[in-house]
Amino acid sequence: MDYTLTDEQRMLHDTVFKFTKNEWEPRTIEIDESDSFPWWLWERLRQLDWCGLLIPEEYGGSGMGVLDTAIMMEAAGHAGADTGSILAWGVHLTIGTIPIVLCGTEEQKAKYLPKIATGEYITCFCLTEPNIGSDAVNVQCSAVRKGDHYVLNGTKMFITNGPIADLAIVIAATDKSKGVRGVSAFIVEKNFPGFSVGKKLNKIGQRGSETSEIIFDNCMVPVENRLLNEGDGFTKVGAINLEYERSILSAGWTGMLGYNLDLATAYAHQRTQFGHPIVKYPQIREMLVRMKMNYDISKLLLYRAAWMKDQGLPAALEASLYKAFTAQACMQSAIDGMQVHGGYGLMQEYKIERSLRDAKLCSVGAGTDQVLYEIIARAITGTRSLTL
Numbered sequence: 001m002d003y004t005l006t007d008e009q010r011m012l013h014d015t016v017f018k019f020t021k022n023e024w025e026p027r028t029i030e031i032d033e034s035d036s037f038p039w040w041l042w043e044r045l046r047q048l049d050w051c052g053l054l055i056p057e058e059y060g061g062s063g064m065g066v067l068d069t070a071i072m073m074e075a076a077g078h079a080g081a082d083t084g085s086i087l088a089w090g091v092h093l094t095i096g097t098i099p100i101v102l103c104g105t106e107e108q109k110a111k112y113l114p115k116i117a118t119g120e121y122i123t124c125f126c127l128t129e130p131n132i133g134s135d136a137v138n139v140q141c142s143a144v145r146k147g148d149h150y151v152l153n154g155t156k157m158f159i160t161n162g163p164i165a166d167l168a169i170v171i172a173a174t175d176k177s178k179g180v181r182g183v184s185a186f187i188v189e190k191n192f193p194g195f196s197v198g199k200k201l202n203k204i205g206q207r208g209s210e211t212s213e214i215i216f217d218n219c220m221v222p223v224e225n226r227l228l229n230e231g232d233g234f235t236k237v238g239a240i241n242l243e244y245e246r247s248i249l250s251a252g253w254t255g256m257l258g259y260n261l262d263l264a265t266a267y268a269h270q271r272t273q274f275g276h277p278i279v280k281y282p283q284i285r286e287m288l289v290r291m292k293m294n295y296d297i298s299k300l301l302l303y304r305a306a307w308m309k310d311q312g313l314p315a316a317l318e319a320s321l322y323k324a325f326t327a328q329a330c331m332q333s334a335i336d337g338m339q340v341h342g343g344y345g346l347m348q349e350y351k352i353e354r355s356l357r358d359a360k361l362c363s364v365g366a367g368t369d370q371v372l373y374e375i376i377a378r379a380i381t382g383t384r385s386l387t388l
Helices: 007-034 039-047 066-078 083-093 098-103 106-118 176-182 233-245 248-270 282-310 316-346 352-363 369-381
Strands: 123-126 142-146 149-160 167-173 183-189 195-200 211-222
Touching (some): 066 282, 098 233, 176 183, 183 211, 183 233, 233 248, 233 282, 282 316, 316 352
Parallel strands (some): 123 167
Antiparallel strands (some): 167 183, 195 211
16 A cells, blocks of 8 residues: 655645645635635636646546545645635535536536636535535425426525535425435526525634525526436435535645644744743643644545545545544644644634634534434444434
8 A cells, every 4th residue: 555645746735835835825814804705816726727626628627536636625724725715615626516527418517617617617515404404315495397497496505605606506306205316406507597695604714715595586497407317416416425525625624734733833842931942841742743643644534535536436434534533633633733822822813723713614514523423333333323
């Protein structure tokens, strides 16, 4: 088993790391304070041709694998990019695009992928609803076919990129009597009649990504914009997306673990107490070791899940293990890093405080920790919980 990155992968990592250190990381406080997506960053990502990493070359994309994309996103996080902006970028790269790449017709791919690849279109994924989160198969948003269109009605909630997206992958019920097999998926443009963006949501963290409701009020969607067959929306499209969402989309958080470690280590060398740098005290060293362990384990779990996706292997368990571990690791890393900084850890200028606010989403988005534990437990034991 070879854990060595190829020359090409090292180059990808180093290119993203250098770009982030020079242009992205210095503006993270500005991004956080503005509570808005940084459009200057999107223009730079477009210039660098980093908006279609997973899109095949014949549609204008880079044709990269999942592991290579994960390496790039992790590098951005490790270099200090805010995970909110990484999340916005990652949603566009993955769950807002992968359904078209893997499930779209040739006509759908030809129509949408080139504009997504250049960044002319920004994408999002609409699954969660105001009263439907982890119980995603029971979506209430409906899609009723009328001639050559479907009419969508309902509201989606907590949609990353909602306020800025040009295109949405939408999960809606076409036959509620069939349960999970009555759910379908659609490609919906923001200019379709009946599509509107609700109130932008004010979050404690991830402020570089814009989040909102998406409202469908008799939204007219052409039949040719349905992905796969009726009833495939969750069993195929949604299931694929959840694996990507629980693995590669969290790569920025893994990178944040490395960034926190770098910040805490540098501060521990600089700060002196009782006549010695605090890096020499066992209590501080224990926290730094724990931060290093969490970073390396998260990265190994990420690379395994990404490698499996590149091999075309199912990775529901591995993605869940990675996501669940990383969620806990991010919270612990933020707490340890702030503790090493002492009172300065609460100060915005030291940047470590943002990691605590940004980390929480990792334990509730794309499946809460508790739901992921149940998925993992079922795989281990072959049994279902008494309560779920």
